[in-house]
Amino acid sequence: SRKKKTSTKEFVTEILAGSIPFLSRAITLVESTNTKHQQQANEILEACLPYANKSVRIGITGVPGVGKSTFIESFGKHLTSLGKKVAVLAVDPSSSVNKGSILGDKTRMEELVTDKNAFIRPSPSGTSLGGVAQKTRESIILCEAAGFDTIVIETVGVGQSETAVHSMTDFFLLLKLAGAGDELQGIKRGIIEMADAIVINKADSGNEKNAKIAKVEFNRALHLYPPKDSGWQPKVLLASALQHKGIDEVYTMIDDYIIAAKNTDYFQYKRNEQNKYWLLETINQQLKSNFYNNAAIKELLSNELSKLESGKTTPFAAANRLLKK
Ligand code: GDP
Known part of the structure; x- marks a missing residue:
């Protein structure tokens, strides 16, 4: 006999109680192309919406190999050690056809994946960035309803996906490497402009001096841009995701930003603007x-x-x- 369909009410009750299996299943409904699934996903989303919105949403981008997985794992562990609940989502439109997602890959965040206060979900698949991004936005709502207070959204620093992630997050972090050459020429202007902070990763193992030089250069570059609407001056920090160095500073900086943005109401203003955009x-x-x-x-x-x-x-x-x- 066929398994009875889980009611929307049961989904919502379980999600609000923090059930990870039900959260995962609801996200699967959100990601489904089946009309019936989508309909139930919409019902669940509407019921969860009043409980969403209370998190801090952080976007993280950087080219492959810069250390995104390593950074998110270290950052995520730091957050859970502070008693926070962290959900990691990804936006990767290229993962659609058989390629398999390299983002939000659980095998690359081995420690975080076993942390009961962390939830990691790879990128939804889809042919269009718009479709993938919309599903991720809806998943954010479900994660927030399930009690996750920090949402990290990872994307690769190629193509248009940064813009999509930027328009669904409160704080946008760009990971860079020192000494990778063309520091200032090679970076896409638009991405630097979107960044609320640049973190120079792998500032370890003899690379510290180069990292400091890169920090000065990026700081100089950031000052060339007009001030942000938020009034925030983007920062450049050094970190070693591998050695867990500089991670607490990154968190403190984001926290400072959020407090300031909430004080000026910029936080809510930006979210309203994002809602209109979407x-x-x-x-x-x-x-x-x-x-x-x-x-x-x-x-x-x-x-x-x-x-x-x-x-x-x-x-x-x-x-x-x-x-x-
Ligand atoms: P991603 O492709 O951006 O997700 O990068 P990964 O997190 O997979 O890291 C790519 C490689 O860089 C791996 O071999 C990591 O171990 C290494 N790596 C990441 N962070 C650091 C770091 O802070 N220092 C050093 N030395 N290596 C790192």
Whole structure:
């Protein structure tokens, strides 16, 4: 006989009581493409929403090999040692097709994964960044309802995923290495601009001096940007994730930022702005996918494309006909 479907009420009661198995299952519903699952996920989300929002959301990015997993493990252990509950989520759109996620990989955070006050979830899979990001945002709500007070969201420092993670977090941390050359040229301007702090990792094993030099250079670079809306001057810190050095300073800095941002109401203002952004973003995505998945549009689009190729129409005329339809 088939297992009875778990009711939404049971899901919500269990999540609010902090049940990790139910939290995991609810996230699986959020990530599902099955319409019935999505419907139940939405019911669970609505019921959890009043209990969400109370956490601090921290985005962490950096190129592969910079030490994100190692840092998050060390940082996460530090937080749980302070009595906090930490959820680690990831946004990695490239993990969709068979590649398997390298982010939020439990085998790379062996110690944190056995910590009962930590919850690690790899990136949802999906073909579009927008889809992956939306699922992660919804998972944040579930984690918060389950009592996680610190949400860490990891993403790789390539492509557009940093922007998505930046727009769902309160504090954005960029991990860098010293002496990797092109300190100032090689970094994408946009990412530096988004960072509330740069942490130079692997400041150990004879690399300390280079790390200090890099710190000065990054500080100089950060001062070239206009002041942030938050009034916060981004900081540069040194750390060794491997040797657990500098991790407490990173936490103290984030805590200082949060206290200041709450004092000025910037914290809530930013979250409201983020909510507006995601509302519009969701509409845009839905409109787009409805449009392209419409059977009549698909047919007309392929006709218009052949007309375009044979020089019988212009892109603008073709687009207009499609949009009118
Ligand atoms: P990720 O790809 O950004 O998640 O990087 P990992 O956390 O997997 O780290 C990549 C490599 O760098 C691993 O071999 C780590 O052991 C090493 N590593 C990470 N943090 C440090 C550090 O602070 N110091 C040193 N020396 N090595 C580190």
